Amino acid sequence: MHGQPGPTEDERRWNSVVSRDRSADGRFFFAVQTTGVYCRPSCASRLARRENVSFFETTEDAERAGYRPCKRCRPDQSSANVDAVALMLKACRFIEASEETPPLAQLATLVGLSPEYFQKTFRKLIGVSPKEYAIALRSEKVRQELATAESVTSAMYSAGFNSSGRFYDNAEKILGMTPTAYRAGGRGMNITVTVSTSWIGTVLVATTARGVCSVLLGDDARSVLTDIRSRFPLATFRDADSNSEQLVSAVIASIADPFTHSTVPLDVQGTAFQHLVWNALRQIPPGETRSYAQLAASIGRPASTRAVATACAANPAAVIVPCHRVVRADGSLSGYRWGVERKEQLLAREREQSETVDQIRSRGVVR
Numbered sequence: 292m293h294g295q296p297g298p299t300e301d302e303r304r305w306n307s308v309v310s311r312d313r314s315a316d317g318r319f320f321f322a323v324q325t326t327g328v329y330c331r332p333s334c335a336s337r338l339a340r341r342e343n344v345s346f347f348e349t350t351e352d353a354e355r356a357g358y359r360p361c362k363r364c365r366p367d368q369s370s371a372n373v374d375a376v377a378l379m380l381k382a383c384r385f386i387e388a389s390e391e392t393p394p395l396a397q398l399a400t401l402v403g404l405s406p407e408y409f410q411k412t413f414r415k416l417i418g419v420s421p422k423e424y425a426i427a428l429r430s431e432k433v434r435q436e437l438a439t440a441e442s443v444t445s446a447m448y449s450a451g452f453n454s455s456g457r458f459y460d461n462a463e464k465i466l467g468m469t470p471t472a473y474r475a476g477g478r479g480m481n482i483t484v485t486v487s488t489s490w491i492g493t494v495l496v497a498t499t500a501r502g503v504c505s506v507l508l509g510d511d512a513r514s515v516l517t518d519i520r521s522r523f524p525l526a527t528f529r530d531a532d533s534n535s536e537q538l539v540s541a542v543i544a545s546i547a548d549p550f551t552h553s554t555v556p557l558d559v560q561g562t563a564f565q566h567l568v569w570n571a572l573r574q575i576p577p578g579e580t581r582s583y584a585q586l587a588a589s590i591g592r593p594a595s596t597r598a599v600a601t602a603c604a605a606n607p608a609a610v611i612v613p614c615h616r617v618v619r620a621d622g623s624l625s626g627y628r629w630g631v632e633r634k635e636q637l638l639a640r641e642r643e644q645s646e647t648v649d650q651i652r653s654r655g656v657v658r
């Protein structure tokens with residue numbers, strides 16, 4: 292050994308923590324004595340004091356020493372999961388670009404995974420199987436055909452379904468009602484209604500010629516349809532057209548990935564104050580939350596916290612107007628029109644994806 296000794300291993304690790312070096316992620320973990328939490332080197336949380344920090348080779352070592360995983364950087368979730376999200380999104384784009392449902396083996400080869408593992412991962416991360424994803428996409432075509440086709444059978448064939456049996460098996464799930472009922476309507480204002488299945492449950496998207504007038508979440512098609520009819524009792528529910536198809540696709544894409552589509556045009560009814568609050572909600576970036584007081588302050592009405600909370604609760608467009616990003620001042624979840632459990636799931640997924648997006652961007656892959 293010659294000259295000055297280089298930095299020790301722990302000094303190098305500490306430097307990585309200080310610079311939040313993503314390339315160090317996975318090589319070690321650091322734990323903070325005062326909080327009892329361990330993190331990845333790149334964790335965005337406030338920097339701890341050096342004397343309270345210790346280093347571990349593995350998450351198991353950190354947990355054996357009594358530390359809990361950080362809720363922000365999720366060191367206990369493997370970064371393979373992050374790569375998998377990028378791969379599954381690649382498969383989604385491929386399915387979208389294909390005329391017919393690509394065979395499972397072809398999709399698996401595309402992303403370099405075994406068919407079984409691909410299928411399992413896709414379902415876990417996207418929320419439906421690759422086949423269901425393709426069916427949901429083609430159902431857009433079915434709706435379009437139903438409006439003009441001579442018969443349901445020809446609509447079915449031109450949309451790529453092979454037998455009536457399969458179409459009818461899928462019809463309720465796809466359309467939220469039987470094909471015949473799908474043609475039926477009410478009276479009054481012109482609204483298109485589309486029901487689809489997403490990772491967060493059943494989603495109903497209602498549109499007018501000007502934009503999305505409602506997005507409702509529920510456990511099944513029946514509940515969301517009952518809900519929309521009670522909201523617009525005098526409406527004429529008409530068939531989808533290319534305008535509504537585009538709006539629905541944008542809403543569904545935004546639910547699948549809040550980082551892709553941020554500006555879906557809205558045609559929602561409300562008071563001027565409600566519009567002010569709903570617009571402010573749309574300014575909260577995905578992966579972040581605000582308190583009611585912060586939201587009230589952001590619209591210049593710091594004394595109107597209660598009225599702001601009431602306007603959030605009256606939000607007619609779930610997810611698209613992200614009222615789920617408002618939490619209590621102490622960070623705990625307050626109520627949610629579509630269930631606190633869904634609110635929790637939406638926020639957890641956004642946090643996870645925000646981490647994914649950061650990592651994908653930092654590697655210069657995709658987007």
Ligand SMILES: [Zn+2]
Nearest residue numbers: 330334361364
């Ligand atoms: Zn952390």
